[in-house]
Amino acid sequence: MPSPLVECIPNFSEGRRPEVLEALELAIRSVPGVLLLDRHADADHNRSVFTFAGPPPAVAEAAFRSIRRAAELIDLERHRGEHPRIGAADVVPFVPLQEISTEECVQLARDLGRRVGDELGIPVYLYEAAATRPERVRLENVRRGEYEGLKASIARDPDRAPDFGPAVIGPAGATVIGARAPLIAFNAYLETADVAVAKEIARAIRESSGGLPAVKALGLIVDGRAQVSMNLTDFTRTSIPTVVERIRELAQARGTSIHRCEIVGLVPQAALLEASRAYLHLSPFSVDQVLETRLMDAHTRKTSEPAFLTELAAATPTPGGGSAAAYAAAMAAALVAMVARLTLGKKKYPEVQDRMGALAREADDARRLMEAAVKDDARAFEDVLAARRMVKQTPEEERARDQAIEAATSRAAAVPLSVARHATQVLEWAAEVVESGNVNAAADGASAGALARAALRAASLNVRANAQALRDASVAVPWLQELASLERRAEQAETRVAQALASRAQLSG
DSSP states (O other), rough: OOOEEEEEEOEEEEESHHHHHHHHHHHHTSSOOOOOEEEEEEETTEEEEEEEEOHHHHHHHHHHHHOOOHHHHTTTOOOOOOOOOSSSSEEEEEEEEEEHHHHHHHHHHHHHHIIIIIOOOOEEEEEEOOSSGGGGGHHHHTTTTTTHHHHHTTTTTTTGGOSSSSSSSOOBEEEEEEEOOEEEEEEEEOOOHHHHHHHHHHHHHHHGGTSTEEEEEEEETTTTTEEEEEEETTTTSOOHHHHHHHHHHHHHHTTTEEEEEEESSOOOOOHHHHHHHHHHTTTTTOGGSSSHHHHHHHSHHHEEEEOHHHHHHOOOOOOOOOHHHHHHHHHHHHHHHHHHHHHHHHHHHGGHHHHHHHHHHHHHHHHHHHHHHHHHHHHHHHHHHHTSOOOSSHHHHHHHHHHHHOOOOOOHHHHHHHHHHHHHHHHHHHHHHHHOEEEEEHHHHHHHHHHHHHHHHHHHHHHHHHHHHOGGGGGHHHHHHHHHHHHHHHHHHHHHHHHHHHHHHHHHH
């Protein structure tokens, strides 16, 4: 029998600081058995959505660690963004995937809520299937008034008393935890900057205002465009095509149209198949006719995917230099961890035992992030290629294509820039283990430094290539400034490695 699997999709009130997003990702990845499936960040909303899955206990632990990290790094007193929020870790839903019931997810949510309230001192509200009060089933009711309103009322209004934790709100705000069915986060951008139009359309389509079943909607202004931001809570009741056609009708009645749409995070395959069936008028049509479905049935993912180096050698644009840079950084981090562990327990190095233990753990974390970046870089460049293939037969389509290329290119630069940051840090760790670690492994530490330096150089080349591809050169200015700073740090660390290696080799001789 298959093992139980649960999905968790926490929403954090941060979408602008990459170092915070990486820290949240690291907290999730730190739990064995948890698979991080997606990370989506939006600077205008100043919000990020992570999607991960695995065995229920592991997923609950990863959720707790990410909530704890968010509380440490996100201050709601300073946070500003388009999206409503009441907490640093704003909403944390559990979704049953395999061999687990909604009721079991409810218990998972309540256990996590109690732990967050008790151990972190964060007020927790339960929602959807886990709600303890009927008025708290709907997330928008729990989040009404946002952080500022909750801060003013939590201690004096019995209706705002949390399910767990203190009736006192701090900079981390409150967290909403629950269990629900899969939903689709779907946004439609309009060909207008008039947010009033988006709000009118949102009011017309959302279920609570008498619109479409299982649709929640808000009107926002994002990237200078009016946006209808939606959650489709049951796509079997209202499908993506139904929503799109209704928005199209309402927009045309107001003298505008849909510019583009986007899916935030992941989407059930069945929802996209339904969209294909509707738009292409396919009848009959079965999921078994999808090529990838047949392939997955015939082979497991492990046996169907070639090794990374085989993929790298193939005549395909991905994976490429950015992925190779991440691979080199991962190897460098692994070597640092090795030297640190070869130092642990050795009587000759009593003064560095605690530091070597910490270095081993930090290097392990960096290695896992760089392993993930190998595929992240390939996916990011594939998005650029997809944007370049967009139709450009009309001026509107050409503008949309140009904007998509620009956005995808910016995202594609983010991965190698992150690799450059981690490679520099690993190089500094390499200097440390060569200077004070097990002398018999000093050459291994120096090898870690050499790999990290190569990773930095390769990642920098990819960042600069993306910078040159941008039409708006000003976007890349902070990237290039950061690369210059990383290069200076790397040069200093390289010098340390060379000096320590020469000195210790002489001492050991």
